[in-house]
Amino acid sequence: MKSFSIKNVRIFATGALLGLAVCSQVQAGEITVYSALEEDEIADYLAVAKKSLPDIEINVLRLSTGDLGARIIAESANPQADVIWGFAVTNMADKKIISQLEPYKAANSESLPAQYRAEDGSWFAATGYMGAFCVNTEVLKSKNLPMPQSWADLTNPVYKGEVVMPNPASSGTGYLQIAAIIQGAGEEAGWKLIDDMDGNMAQYTSSGSKPCKMARAGEYAIGASLSFVAMKSVEMGYPISMVIPSDWAGYELEASGLVAGSKNKEDAKKFLDWTLSQEAAEVYAKYKAIITIPGSKPSEMATAAGLPENLSEVLYPVDFAKSAMERPEILKKWSATTAK
Amino acid sequence: MSSATAQATLKKSRLLGDTLLVTSSVVFPLIGLCIFFCYPLFLVAGKSLQLADGTYGIANYINVLTSPGIVKAVGNSMILSVSTTAFCLVLGFAVAFALQRSGIGGKRYLRGALSLPLLAPSLVQALGLLFLLGRNGLVHKWTGWDIEIYGFWGLLIANILYALPQAILIIEAALRQSDARYYEAAEILGASKWRQFLDITLPNAKFGILSAGFVVFTVTITDFGNAAVIGGNFKVLATEIYSQVVGQMNFGMGAVIGILLLLPTLIAVYIERVASQKQFGGSSESAIPVSTGFYAKRDVPLGIFVHTIGSIAVIVVITVIMASFIKLWPYRMTFTLANYNITLSGGYAPLWTSLLVSVEAAVLGVIFLFFLAFSMKRISPKLAKIVYLLAVLPVGVPGLVLGISYVLAFNVSDNMLGVLYGSSFLIALCNFYHYHSQGFLTMVTGVRAVPPSLEETVSCFGGGNFRILRDAVLPFMGPTIISVFFFIFMRSMVTLSAVIFLISSKVSVAAVSVMRLDEAGFTSQAAAFSTCIMITVILAMGLMNSLIHLYSKSGSRKEEIKNNQDGSQKRGFARMIDRNYCWTST
Numbered sequence: 001m002k003s004f005s006i007k008n009v010r011i012f013a014t015g016a017l018l019g020l021a022v023c024s025q026v027q028a029g030e031i032t033v034y035s036a037l038e039e040d041e042i043a044d045y046l047a048v049a050k051k052s053l054p055d056i057e058i059n060v061l062r063l064s065t066g067d068l069g070a071r072i073i074a075e076s077a078n079p080q081a082d083v084i085w086g087f088a089v090t091n092m093a094d095k096k097i098i099s100q101l102e103p104y105k106a107a108n109s110e111s112l113p114a115q116y117r118a119e120d121g122s123w124f125a126a127t128g129y130m131g132a133f134c135v136n137t138e139v140l141k142s143k144n145l146p147m148p149q150s151w152a153d154l155t156n157p158v159y160k161g162e163v164v165m166p167n168p169a170s171s172g173t174g175y176l177q178i179a180a181i182i183q184g185a186g187e188e189a190g191w192k193l194i195d196d197m198d199g200n201m202a203q204y205t206s207s208g209s210k211p212c213k214m215a216r217a218g219e220y221a222i223g224a225s226l227s228f229v230a231m232k233s234v235e236m237g238y239p240i241s242m243v244i245p246s247d248w249a250g251y252e253l254e255a256s257g258l259v260a261g262s263k264n265k266e267d268a269k270k271f272l273d274w275t276l277s278q279e280a281a282e283v284y285a286k287y288k289a290i291i292t293i294p295g296s297k298p299s300e301m302a303t304a305a306g307l308p309e310n311l312s313e314v315l316y317p318v319d320f321a322k323s324a325m326e327r328p329e330i331l332k333k334w335s336a337t338t339a340k
Numbered sequence: 341m342s343s344a345t346a347q348a349t350l351k352k353s354r355l356l357g358d359t360l361l362v363t364s365s366v367v368f369p370l371i372g373l374c375i376f377f378c379y380p381l382f383l384v385a386g387k388s389l390q391l392a393d394g395t396y397g398i399a400n401y402i403n404v405l406t407s408p409g410i411v412k413a414v415g416n417s418m419i420l421s422v423s424t425t426a427f428c429l430v431l432g433f434a435v436a437f438a439l440q441r442s443g444i445g446g447k448r449y450l451r452g453a454l455s456l457p458l459l460a461p462s463l464v465q466a467l468g469l470l471f472l473l474g475r476n477g478l479v480h481k482w483t484g485w486d487i488e489i490y491g492f493w494g495l496l497i498a499n500i501l502y503a504l505p506q507a508i509l510i511i512e513a514a515l516r517q518s519d520a521r522y523y524e525a526a527e528i529l530g531a532s533k534w535r536q537f538l539d540i541t542l543p544n545a546k547f548g549i550l551s552a553g554f555v556v557f558t559v560t561i562t563d564f565g566n567a568a569v570i571g572g573n574f575k576v577l578a579t580e581i582y583s584q585v586v587g588q589m590n591f592g593m594g595a596v597i598g599i600l601l602l603l604p605t606l607i608a609v610y611i612e613r614v615a616s617q618k619q620f621g622g623s624s625e626s627a628i629p630v631s632t633g634f635y636a637k638r639d640v641p642l643g644i645f646v647h648t649i650g651s652i653a654v655i656v657v658i659t660v661i662m663a664s665f666i667k668l669w670p671y672r673m674t675f676t677l678a679n680y681n682i683t684l685s686g687g688y689a690p691l692w693t694s695l696l697v698s699v700e701a702a703v704l705g706v707i708f709l710f711f712l713a714f715s716m717k718r719i720s721p722k723l724a725k726i727v728y729l730l731a732v733l734p735v736g737v738p739g740l741v742l743g744i745s746y747v748l749a750f751n752v753s754d755n756m757l758g759v760l761y762g763s764s765f766l767i768a769l770c771n772f773y774h775y776h777s778q779g780f781l782t783m784v785t786g787v788r789a790v791p792p793s794l795e796e797t798v799s800c801f802g803g804g805n806f807r808i809l810r811d812a813v814l815p816f817m818g819p820t821i822i823s824v825f826f827f828i829f830m831r832s833m834v835t836l837s838a839v840i841f842l843i844s845s846k847v848s849v850a851a852v853s854v855m856r857l858d859e860a861g862f863t864s865q866a867a868a869f870s871t872c873i874m875i876t877v878i879l880a881m882g883l884m885n886s887l888i889h890l891y892s893k894s895g896s897r898k899e900e901i902k903n904n905q906d907g908s909q910k911r912g913f914a915r916m917i918d919r920n921y922c923w924t925s926t
Contacts, residue, residue: 038860039860063840069586070841074591074744077748094589207568229861236861238671
């Protein structure tokens with residue numbers, strides 16, 4: 001942890017002094033990793049990875065899923081990354097991004113259940129997150145509202161003006177939520193549910209973590225958001241309860257893959273192998289709601305926040321290929337349904 | 341005979357030097373604009389024509405124009421921008437007038453207070469408004485008043501806070517010079533103070549006001565940050581770009597909206613036309629600066645009004661600074677320093693990169709913009725028109741679009757431009773061109789206030805453009821140059837939207853650290869980091885200010901600047917020369 005930050009300080013200082021950092025020159029043993037994992041997780045994971053891969057200098061660029069996606073597409077003429085690590089599979093499956101990847105069957109990837117990896121080996125997912133409600137217990141108490149348990153509960157008129165969810169057109173989280181509802185409840189019932197919920201919705205936010213942040217600040221009672229922010233908020237001491245909707249909890253996988261344009265494939269592959277190791281699985285447990293590596297235990301945080309040990313009980317089996325393909329149509333219909 | 345030849349040669353070489361000065365004043369900034377603005381934007385325009393299957397056509401434009409919600413977004417954006425502009429012009433003029441022409445107290449404080457929205461990371465504005473006016477904010481807690489901050493009104497407040505300092509910057513440059521003799525004449529003719537204001541003050545500031553209006557309108561219509569945080573369900577064009585590009589990874593559609601957002605900059609054509617008309621009055625070399633005496637009837641209400649606006653800006657920032665020392669706002673209100681122990685994303689290291697980047701951007705920016713503005717009157721009107729349009733175009737480009745255009749232009753391996761990619765210097769360039777228009781318009785407004793007759797005087801004394809620059813323009817422009825420098829510096833320290841596309845795994849900046857901390861859920865740490873940025877900016881500005889002070893003290897130019905500022909004395913150089921003498925002797 002410490003060596004990570006000191007190294008960074010040094011790198012930044014040199015970069016700043018030189019003004020022109022000569023980064024087109026790739027040194028042996030150095031890889032560039034693009035990741036949408038969270039800042040604090042990355043620091044922890046890298047500290048462990050360093051010990052197993054002492055000869056590889058791992059430089060990580062961290063951006064949110066949407067920003068990183070835009071960046072990768074914009075850079076496609078001259079890809080800068082060697083590895084994409086922990087990036088929403090719905091975005092990874094986009095033609096403009098998956099076409100930049102080179103299939104690589106990482107060590108241990110065969111042991112993953114089939115739904116957690118691409119058939120051709122272009123990506124695999126070691127971790128994931130799920131849709132979750134952040135419910136502010138203090139607001140519930142002061143407004144005398146019942147605790148919601150499911151999406152269906154959110155159609156109850158008592159919650160009018162107290163629910164926030166992400167806009168599926170701008171947020172991957174928003175999309176995974178409505179995709180799960182539509183696939184779970186079926187076309188007709190699903191859209192009716194979305195329409196009914198719309199009456200209670202105070203606003204649709206552009207980012208997926210925002211509804212939880214609003215709920216924890218006490219702005220609204222319920223924020224439909226992500227397990228990651230929910231667990232973090234509980235841990236930090238906000239009066240938040242994490243509720244995994246009992247009807248259809250959408251989830252998203254965090255996929256990794258090898259960039260075809262990489263100039264240091266050997267080290268990139270070593271790093272990808274590491275992300276599926278037992279050692280990695282142990283550190284993931286500190287942060288992740290979903291860990292796909294067989295034999296790994298659920299995290300303490302997940303248990304404390306009320307996640308069941310067997311996730312398949314609560315996860316609705318989302319069909320990612322279908323969900324990506326239908327996206328434009330669903331978004332169009334969503335705009336029409338929720339237009340006020 | 342020989343002396344005549346020598347004189348002719350001298351004249352010739354001076355003429356050559358003159359041409360060289362004007363040419364390079366235009367050419368270098370213009371080359372910069374072409375490489376670092378036009379070319380990247382051209383690539384984006386290309387993307388807007390590229391279809392999903394790789395072929396070219398105008399289908400994206402048709403898709404955007406016929407998509408549901410776009411008409412509403414256009415309408416919302418227009419209403420919002422027009423209202424913001426109206427408010428900012430009235431408030432901005434009041435503040436600029438109070439600072440330049442009135443005798444109100446606490447001017448330095450007011451100036452500082454109203455630059456806060458420029459030097460605060462966007463998160464500060466967002467958090468501040470939320471903590472104060474949110475549904476669970478302090479105002480609600482203290483008064484029980486249920487405010488609905490999300491939507492049009494909240495967005496209007498946030499946009500005014502952000503755009504107002506930019507309006508003040510430009511209007512102030514227009515009000516800096518004036519001639520008391522007009523007011524004396526009006527007084528003798530029996531015109532009321534109000535009449536004088538309408539007939540002298542306003543017309544003289546016309547160009548500044550129009551330019552400020554243009555800037556406010558355009559920054560509002562292209563702003564995404566405020567709309568995302570406080571807009572609620574009030575959808576605007578900039579949020580549409582975001583959901584196309586970032587939400588759905590659909591560059592073509594995003595690029596179309598980006599190009600369409602350039603349309604409002606056509607207003608600039610009109611401003612340029614107004615500007616080329618001869619403005620009445622102008623100032624002259626013998627101008628007697630308007631006294632800034634205290635008139636209770638005008639200055640007491642004005643003072644209260646402008647200080648109220650200043651206080652709002654201060655309170656928003658103070659709230660966030662307070663929250664950075666709180667354990668868990670608003671649930672556990674105990675004091676802590678723990679939020680300042682930042683180890684993530686390189687700790688405080690990106691702050692130093694930001695400082696370097698911002699100084700680079702400001703130095704480069706001031707030099708380019710000053711010479712470009714100086715040469716505007718010295719080149720052919722046709723060329724001037726083109727230069728003017730190019731120079732004000734950047735304000736119409738949303739940061740997100742600018743950032744992506746830079747990746748398209750500079751992430752290349754087969755030509756020289758690629759060397760810059762991934763460097764902090766490219767971030768500096770991007771920041772400068774992002775705020776090019778505001779700086780340029782301020783400089784042009786400032787140059788217009790330089791008395792033409794003073795330039796003539798220098799010129800007929802045999803001084804070339806170089807002497808005009810040194811003896812006439814620079815002394816007048818001192819305060820304007822400094823304010824443009826600090827404007828670019830402050831914005832460069834905190835701007836985010838374009839920069840996130842240019843940071844690399846090795847080079848990052850402070851504003852990105854704030855965003856990352858916030859995204860990872862550490863809101864209080866993000867507030868703490870923001871506080872550190874603001875303190876750094878203020879300290880750096882203080883240091884640079886005293887350096888400028890020290891420098892100008894040693895040079896004689898200081899006198900000129902000082903005379904301009906207090907205005908009680910005659911203007912040394914200008915007053916010494918009798919214009920008639922100049923004419924008769926030539």
